[in-house]
Amino acid sequence: MxxxxxxxxxxxxxxxxxxxxxxxxxxxxxxxxxxxxxxxxxxxxxxxxxxNKQGLFCALVEANAAQSRQLLEAALQSDSEPLAALARLGPILLRMVTGERAIALNRAAASDVKDTATLGPAIAKAGRDTIAPLLGAVIGAAIAAGDLIAVEPAEAAEVYISLLIGDLQIRRVIGVLPVPSPQDIAARATRAQMQFLRLYQSPNKEITT
Known part of the structure; x- marks a missing residue:
């Protein structure tokens, strides 16, 4: 069903x-x-x-990914400027991947590795399907607008994700970090945006956040 x-x-x-x-x-x-x-x-x-149990938890993964996709798409619709949209996406994405439900599902996937090993691939697929195409589209629009240098959007999206998230999620999963505060999320997202623009912004554009 x-x-x-x-x-x-x-x-x-x-x-x-x-x-x-x-x-x-x-x-x-x-x-x-x-x-x-x-x-x-x-x-x-x-x-x-x-x-079965794995089907139930895979359904949780799918529901969480669908909610995340809705939040990201709503953020994209709020800004017509690609770089402004990217700046809006950063904090939302961080909240998604470090939130209690995302962390709980990742911990479950780690526990499932020696059982059925179905949750890990489900999370990876849902995450990529949710995040990568949206980020790639935003970055592609920024390239078309002349805001970023000519680069493969998918590769640039991977760089942005690394700058934004790094090892933050895994450190949450293993219990060494609490849920980031709104201030911490905003600061990290701003820093990632600045670092990304230093790498990819067109030479004739000023670095903006």
């Missing part, structure tokens, strides 16, 4: 319960039965809708 075929209220209740169970007991003990009880739903319903 596709997510669009599930009653929205029940689906959200189940998926919220799955995150709560994941936070409380970790991925290994987070069985379908435990999640069903937490959601006040039946175990049969969870298996009918998601197939």
């Amino acid at each position: 596709n997510s669009i075929d599930k009653p929205v209220g029940r689906r959200e209740k189940i998926e919220t319960a799955a995150y709560a169970v994941l936070e409380e007991v970790g991925y290994g003990p987070a069985s379908m039965l435990v999640i069903a009880k937490a959601a006040k739903s039946s175990n049969e319903t969870l298996y009918k809708w998601y197939g």
Whole structure:
């Protein structure tokens, strides 16, 4: 059954319960039965809708990616200038990848490596499918506008992601960093934008943030 075929209220209740169970007991003990009880739903319903535990958590990955894509697309629609759009995307992207749900899913994927190894590829695919095309389109528009030097947009997008995120997400996953404050996110996004422009901005353009 596709997510669009599930009653929205029940689906959200189940998926919220799955995150709560994941936070409380970790991925290994987070069985379908435990999640069903937490959601006040039946175990049969969870298996009918998601197939198995991995299917449920892959559905969480897909839902999180869809929400992220909506936020990024809304940010792009708010600015007609490509570099202004890139500056708006930075903080949103940082909040996405360092937020509690993204970190919980990445921790689950690490736990799943020796089990089914399905969550890691699902997260990687959803992340790339969400982020890379949008960033590539923005960078391509900036190149067309003469704001950036001629460069392969996809490669430049990878550089931007590295400058923006670096090892921040993995350090959150292993528990050595708390959720970044809004001030920290804004400062890091501004720094990444400046570093990116030093690499790629057209010589006849002033570096802007």
